[in-house]
Every structure is written in structure tokens, then in C-alpha cells.
Amino acid sequence: MIFKVFAKTELERLFELLSVNPLVGPLQRDTDTSGNPLVGFDYLYDFEDLFLDYPTTHYSLKNYFLPYTEQMCTFQLAGTSWNKHVDLHDYQKQVFFGVHACDINALNKLDKVLGTGPYPDPYYLAKRRNMFIVGFNCKTPLPTCFCRSMGADTVLHGFEMFLTDLEDRYFAEIRTSKAFNLIQQIKARDPDEVDHHEYLDFVSRKNRSFTAQVDTTDLTKILDMEFQSEVWNGWGEKCLACGTCANVCPTCYCYGVEENVDLNLQGADKSRRLYSCNLIDFATVAGGHNFRKERHVRLKYRYYHKHRGFVEAFEESLCVGCGRCGRACLAEITVPEVIDSVRSGVIEK
Numbered sequence: 001m002i003f004k005v006f007a008k009t010e011l012e013r014l015f016e017l018l019s020v021n022p023l024v025g026p027l028q029r030d031t032d033t034s035g036n037p038l039v040g041f042d043y044l045y046d047f048e049d050l051f052l053d054y055p056t057t058h059y060s061l062k063n064y065f066l067p068y069t070e071q072m073c074t075f076q077l078a079g080t081s082w083n084k085h086v087d088l089h090d091y092q093k094q095v096f097f098g099v100h101a102c103d104i105n106a107l108n109k110l111d112k113v114l115g116t117g118p119y120p121d122p123y124y125l126a127k128r129r130n131m132f133i134v135g136f137n138c139k140t141p142l143p144t145c146f147c148r149s150m151g152a153d154t155v156l157h158g159f160e161m162f163l164t165d166l167e168d169r170y171f172a173e174i175r176t177s178k179a180f181n182l183i184q185q186i187k188a189r190d191p192d193e194v195d196h197h198e199y200l201d202f203v204s205r206k207n208r209s210f211t212a213q214v215d216t217t218d219l220t221k222i223l224d225m226e227f228q229s230e231v232w233n234g235w236g237e238k239c240l241a242c243g244t245c246a247n248v249c250p251t252c253y254c255y256g257v258e259e260n261v262d263l264n265l266q267g268a269d270k271s272r273r274l275y276s277c278n279l280i281d282f283a284t285v286a287g288g289h290n291f292r293k294e295r296h297v298r299l300k301y302r303y304y305h306k307h308r309g310f311v312e313a314f315e316e317s318l319c320v321g322c323g324r325c326g327r328a329c330l331a332e333i334t335v336p337e338v339i340d341s342v343r344s345g346v347i348e349k
């Protein structure tokens with residue numbers, strides 16, 4: 001890793017250099033009832049719209065490379081034969097500017113499932129390979145953020161450049177040759193002792209500001225032991241089975257595939273839609289049998305996939321601790337409370 005430092009006035013130049021490609025970044029859309037900014041990722045065309053000082057977004061970046069709905073291919077009859085057309089929807093490079101460590105870690109986890117193994121997902125990979133990511137060190141975690149507990153508050157790969165705000169300048173971690181070439185085009189220098197010191201101060205200040213945490217010690221074993229625990233029934237009674245948690249989660253990737261035939265029987269298409277394992281028909285199979293009819297069973301399996309199955313397969317959790325699911329859940333079900341209850345055998349609220 002190479003480190004550089006540049007003045008804040010240079011950020012606009014960096015933004016302009018990258019804006020030759022479509023650029024997605026944090027944009028303030030509105031304020032909530034307490035006057036706090038509501039920020040979401042969107043295409044940015046003006047540097048003034050870049051809202052870097054955001055705690056988190058409601059939605060992650062997931063849908064820029066794993067859209068909610070995506071047409072995978074179309075079929076057309078041609079005489080006695082037929083043609084198949086596959087579109088990976090990867091038309092041009094996209095820049096993602098101001099992405100927090102938790103969201104880059106989420107992409108790195110998705111890469112393990114969708115980007116490797118015997119059947120890598122070409123639709124995901126096409127978009128993922130066409131990304132240029134500028135990370136940004138989150139300054140003030142929300143009270144519901146527990147990324148530090150999940151080891152996702154810092155990130156070592158999966159980005160080109162990662163910036164930390166040192167008040168009058170940025171401390172830049174340069175990860176790739178593309179980023180190195182880019183930084184040559186702005187006024188940047190090598191960091192000195194003072195920069196290193198202030199960077200470490202930033203990190204320790206941020207670390208002290210986390211309030212939520214999850215005890216992950218021996219969690220996979222505890223989940224194995226507590227598979228029949230009564231607490232799952234309790235959470236199932238609260239859960240509305242709405243699927244919102246998976247919708248906002250940066251690492252939920254389950255989808256269903258649909259095939260539709262044109263009314264004139266001359267063509268067809270195959271599409272996929274992201275789905276949630278909490279929805280009632282998630283485990284319904286041909287013939288109508290539903291393997292997970294009860295809400296508590298579906299909720300339990302979501303937790304087992306994140307904190308048990310994925311750990312067994314990849315030696316890390318599928319949760320980055322962004323807290324989005326808990327903030328979006330109308331039943332106020334949060335990961336820290338569910339995990340605490342499995343450990344203690346008691347639901348506190």
C-alpha cells in the first residue's frame with residue numbers, strides 16, 4: 001500500500017478526473033424529522049452535491065451490481081430454430097466515490113459467493129470488474145453501527161483508493177496502479193510523521209465512538225447449541241415477514257428466476273429478482289410444499305446463514321455490522337439483540 005496526502009482543495013480536481021465515467025456517490029436527499037441529513041447513493045454530476053460527511057445510507061450500493069430485477073437473457077424463434085441473446089448490462093466503467101469500509105467489505109464478501117467457485121455469476125462479475133471505488137473513512141458511526149464487532153470497520157482490499165479526512169487535508173491509501181496514476185494528476189505528497197500521527201488519532205477517536213457491539217466469541221458453536229432455543233419463537237412472533245431486512249442488507253444476495261413467454265409464443269425472457277428468506281414462500285417448492293412455513297424458522301435460518309453457514313464456508317461472517325436491517329425493521333429486530341438473546345436465552349424487550 002502506498003500512502004499520499006493532499007489538500008482538501010484538490011478533491012474537486014479528483015472528482016472531475018473521475019467524472020469522465022458515470023460517478024455514484026452519497027447525495028443528501030432530505031432531512032429526517034430531527035433535522036438529520038438523509039443520504040443515499042446516486043449518480044452525481046456536480047462536485048457540490050457530493051455529501052461525504054454521512055454516517056450511513058439506508059440502502060447499500062448492492063443494487064448497482066445486483067439489481068432488484070435484471071433481465072438475464074431473451075429468446076426469439078427464428079424459423080425452425082431460435083436465438084438466445086444474453087446481456088450482462090456492463091456497458092461502461094462506473095466510479096463509486098465515498099464508500100465506507102463496511103460497504104466495501106460487503107462487496108468483498110459477495111465476491112466470495114458470486115465471483116468464485118465452480119459457477120461464478122457472470123452478471124455480477126461483469127459489473128464488479130467495471131468498478132472504480134474511492135473509499136471514505138466514516139467519521140461518526142451511528143449508535144446502531146456494530147461494524148467494529150464484525151471486523152468490518154477497516155478494509156484492506158476491494159478499492160482503488162481510500163480517503164481519511166484530516167481536517168485540512170486527506171490521507172489517501174493507494175491500492176492499485178490506476179489509483180496511483182490518478183493521484184499523479186493532482187497535487188499530492190508523501191505523508192510525514194504529523195500526518196501519520198493525525199491519522200492514528202482519527203482512528204482511535206472513531207473507535208471510541210462505537211456504542212453498539214456484538215460478542216462474536218464462539219458464536220458458531222453457540223448457534224449450533226441453541227438451534228432449538230425458545231428465543232427463536234419469540235423473535236418469530238415479532239417478525240412481520242416483510243423482507244425489508246434483506247432488501248437493505250448489503251450482503252443478502254438470494255434471488256429467484258422467472259421465465260416469461262410472449263403471448264404470441266414467438267419469444268421469451270428469463271429474469272431474476274432479489275428475494276428475501278423471510279418472505280412466506282421463500283422455501284416453497286413445486287407441488288406447493290413449504291419447507292419453512294413458520295416465521296421464526298425463516299428468521300432463524302437468515303441468522304444461521306449470516307453467522308453460521310457462511311463462517312463454515314469462508315471463515316468469516318456474512319454480516320458487516322452496518323445496522324441497516326435493524327434500523328429499517330418495523331418490528332425493531334436488531335442483530336445485536338438477537339445474538340445477545342441467543343447467548344442468554346432471554347429476549348430483553
Ligand code: SF4
Pocket residue numbers: 238239240241242243244245246278299325328329330331332333
Ligand atoms: S425487517 Fe424485521 S419484520 Fe421485516 S422480515 Fe426482517 S426481521 Fe422480520
Ligand code: SF4
Pocket residue numbers: 245248249250251252306318319320321322323324325326335
Ligand atoms: S445483517 Fe444487518 S447489520 Fe448485518 S450486513 Fe446485513 S443489514 Fe448490515
